[in-house]
Amino acid sequence: MNHSRKIKVPLSKSFKNSFPHIKTAILFLPKTKISDLNPKVMEKQPFNEAGLEHVLQSLYELPDADLTEASYAFRNQPKLWIVGHFTLEPAQLEFLERMTPAATSFLGHQGGFAMEHRLPVTLIKKQETVALTKGDKEQDKLFKPTSNFAVQTDSMGQDVVSGDLKLEVTYLHMDQDKQPNA
Secondary structure, eight states: OOOEEEEEEOOOHHHHHHOTTOOOEEEEEESSOHHHHOGGGGSOEESSHHHHHHHHHHHHTSOHHHHHHHHHHHHHOHHHHHHHHEEOOHHHHHHHHHOOHHHHHHHHHHHHHHHHTTOOEEEEEEEEEEOOOTTOOOOOEEEEEEEOOEEEEOTTSOEEEEOOEEEEEEEEEEOGGGOOOO
16 A cells, blocks of 8 residues: 655755756655645645644644645745645735745745744735835845744754744835935
8 A cells, every 4th residue: 555645846946956867756645635634734735824834833733744745845946836735915925936046045035934833934024115226126025034934953962943034025116205216
């Protein structure tokens, strides 16, 4: 009786460059899906503080093996995972699509680590007024994930993991009194 399922995993550009002879990666995962274990996880939530808290609470109730599977999915495809778990406004989806590979990779690794170890993740939304000088490109939003993770291990092989991840979204508004001359 086969107790696993296989999924094809997209290869990163750096992996392809390092191992050009490998064309496909396949992961063997348990046949049980997260949605079978905890249907609340698959209910999409709005991407706001309450929605993030609901998704994390549902995930953190999972058994360790299933939470590890979810964290790996987030690490490997954070954009896809976010779209699968949150209802996004058109502007949020557009911002996510434009997120750079560096930001996506950082979010994937940091978020996956926080998730796997059931660490706090908070969404902080701020409003800020900025003055643009001539030649500045107008920005409407900044996204800044920051973490302070620490891992302590002992000679018995026991780990203590601590820290948190903050997802800071700053909405920028141009100061009307300080607009650059066109």
